[in-house]
Amino acid sequence: MNKKHFTLIMISVMAFVMLFSAVNVFAAKDKIIKVSSSTYVSVGWEKKLNASAGTALKYKSSDKSVVKVTRDGVIRGVKKGNAKITVTAAAKGKYRTAKKTVSVSVVDPAYNKNVLIEGDSIQAKAGQHIYYACRQMQAASVTLNAIGGASLGYNPDSRAGSNSVYYRISNMTDEELRSFHMIFISAGTNDWNSKKADIKCGDPDSKDPASICGALNLILKRINKVAPKTKIVIETPVHRFKYIDPDTREVFPGTDCDQTRNRYDCTLQDFRDAMKSVAAKYKNTYVVNGENITTAEEMMSPDFTSDGLHPKHYYGKNILSVRFTEELNRVMGM
Numbered sequence: 632m633n634k635k636h637f638t639l640i641m642i643s644v645m646a647f648v649m650l651f652s653a654v655n656v657f658a659a660k661d662k663i664i665k666v667s668s669s670t671y672v673s674v675g676w677e678k679k680l681n682a683s684a685g686t687a688l689k690y691k692s693s694d695k696s697v698v699k700v701t702r703d704g705v706i707r708g709v710k711k712g713n714a715k716i717t718v719t720a721a722a723k724g725k726y727r728t729a730k731k732t733v734s735v736s737v738v739d740p741a742y743n744k745n746v747l748i749e750g751d752s753i754q755a756k757a758g759q760h761i762y763y764a765c766r767q768m769q770a771a772s773v774t775l776n777a778i779g780g781a782s783l784g785y786n787p788d789s790r791a792g793s794n795s796v797y798y799r800i801s802n803m804t805d806e807e808l809r810s811f812h813m814i815f816i817s818a819g820t821n822d823w824n825s826k827k828a829d830i831k832c833g834d835p836d837s838k839d840p841a842s843i844c845g846a847l848n849l850i851l852k853r854i855n856k857v858a859p860k861t862k863i864v865i866e867t868p869v870h871r872f873k874y875i876d877p878d879t880r881e882v883f884p885g886t887d888c889d890q891t892r893n894r895y896d897c898t899l900q901d902f903r904d905a906m907k908s909v910a911a912k913y914k915n916t917y918v919v920n921g922e923n924i925t926t927a928e929e930m931m932s933p934d935f936t937s938d939g940l941h942p943k944h945y946y947g948k949n950i951l952s953v954r955f956t957e958e959l960n961r962v963m964g965m
Contacts, residue, residue, distance in 0.1 A: 664688075664720050669734040669953045672698065672708040673769050680704040680733060684720035691717045698735050708737040713960065736960050738768050744812030746770045749796045751818050752779035753869065753940075758947020760924065761815050761866065764955045774811075783818040783847060784830035785840040797846035805857040814854065817866040817921075819843060820940070823902045824893045826880050831895045835908040844905050851913040862915045864959065867903040869921040870930040872939030884939050885931065889922075919958045924951055 666682035682688055682704055690700040694714040699707045706716060716733040720726075746765050748754055754761055755777035765773045778794050785797040793799075796818050800808075808814075822830035822843045833842025840846045847865070854863055874886035877894035888899040903922065910916045925942060929935040936942050942951060 664718055664729055664731040666718055666731060666733055668732075669736070669957075670706075671736045671738055671764075671767050671953075671956055672706055673738050674708045674710060676769055677705055677707045680706060680716065680718070682718050682731075682733075684729065686723040686726070687721040689719045689721070691719070693717070698737050706735060710737065711739055711960075712737055736956055738956070738960065739963075744770065745772050745774070745810055746813045746815065747774045747811040748777060748815045749799060749818065750777035750816070750866075751781040751821055752777070753820070753942065753947075754817050755779050755781075756944075758942035758944060758951050760942070760947040760951035760955050761817055763948045763952035764959070765815075767952060768956065770813075777817070780821055780825065781818055782821045782825070782830050782843075783816070784822050784833075784843045785846055786830060795846070797840050797850055800850050800853070808854055808861065809858045811858070811861055813862045813864065815864045815866065816847075816850070818868075819902050819906060820868040820871055820899070823868065823897065823899050824875055824877070824888065826875055832897045832902055832905050835905060835912075843902060844909050847906060847909045848912075851910065851916055855913050855915070859914070862917070863910075863913070864917050864919060865906055865910045866919045866924070866955075867906050867921040868899055869925045869942070870927050871899055872927075872930050886939075887927070889927075917959070917962045919955060919962060923958050924954050 664682060664684045666680055670678065670680070672678045680690070688704065690702065690704050692698055692700050692714055693716070694712070695709070697709055697712040697714040698716070699709060700716050704718070714735050714737070716735055718731045718733060720729045722728045748761050748765070750761070754775065756779060762773060762775050776799060781794045781796060783796045785795045796816055831842045833839055833844035835844050836848070837845035838848055840849055851863060854861055871888040872885050874883045874888055874891055875881070876883065890898055890900070892898055903920070907918050910918045930939055935946055
């Protein structure tokens with residue numbers, strides 16, 4: 632083989648290698664990293680992210696003073712706050728290096744105590760997002776005392792009697808109330824409008840248990856008195872697209888209840904605002920805005936809810952519980 636032939640062969644080989652490499656680069660894909668986009672962990676607690684991508688993974692915390700992460704993807708809460716964990720999958724074969732971010736909320740270890748949840752069907756059997764939020768925050772015990780159709784206010788002549796949150800808490804002993812470190816109250820949508828439990832809104836200073844403001848005043852006043860260290864969280868009603876005619880009881884799905892007036896000439900937003908006004912007067916009392924837990928678009932989607940009122944269980948467990956915790960962290964100054 633002469634020098635000229637050798638040179639031609641080498642040029643051909645180099646051209647083939649360059650072409651092959653170029654094709655590989657062009658055909659490369661991003662590796663899919665399977666991991667939840669958000670999670671929680673309590674101060675002093677650990678949790679594994681359970682990320683996978685079929686290749687080696689690396690983890691990095693955006694703020695090690697809030698949350699640390701091991702090479703195996705185990706996070707540990709250091710102090711209350713929020714941080715992000717970046718998960719990086721190494722390049723392999725036809726796949727390029729890929730990254731995914733996990734938002735981590737580090738919550739107060741005081742949540743690892745006894746928790747009471749009072750509410751209606753959204754907590755009892757539908758989304759149950761507060762229950763799953765408490766479970767993921769490693770509460771020591773969660774008492775779910777929610778009943779379908781429950782109201783906040785008390786009307787002995789309707790289902791808003793023994794089913795009401797006011798009635799149930801009024802019948803708890805002082806010792807029972809003191810046994811809970813946190814009490815969540817999630818109700819109000821049935822007070823505004825339901826087949827059997829319409830309750831008037833009332834004045835923010837009302838002491839009438841047959842109104843939502845009066846019932847809430849009496850509940851919070853008693854808890855503050857007999858259990859002054861107990862933290863109380865009020866969740867206002869989530870978005871709703873289902874209205875029931877107060878006279879004929881005919882159901883009108885798809886109605887935007889935020890702006891619709893009930894038999895007492897109040898919108899659902901009026902009820903939310905009234906609950907916030909009452910809660911602002913009491914110690915250790917926080918408000919989570921229900922309208923921040925769901926979106927109007929979701930509550931109109933048949934994939935998210937079957938009736939415009941109750942989020943499906945899957946979304947409550949996997950999505951709304953995350954939003955609830957994030958909102959809770961924000962309002963409690965975490």
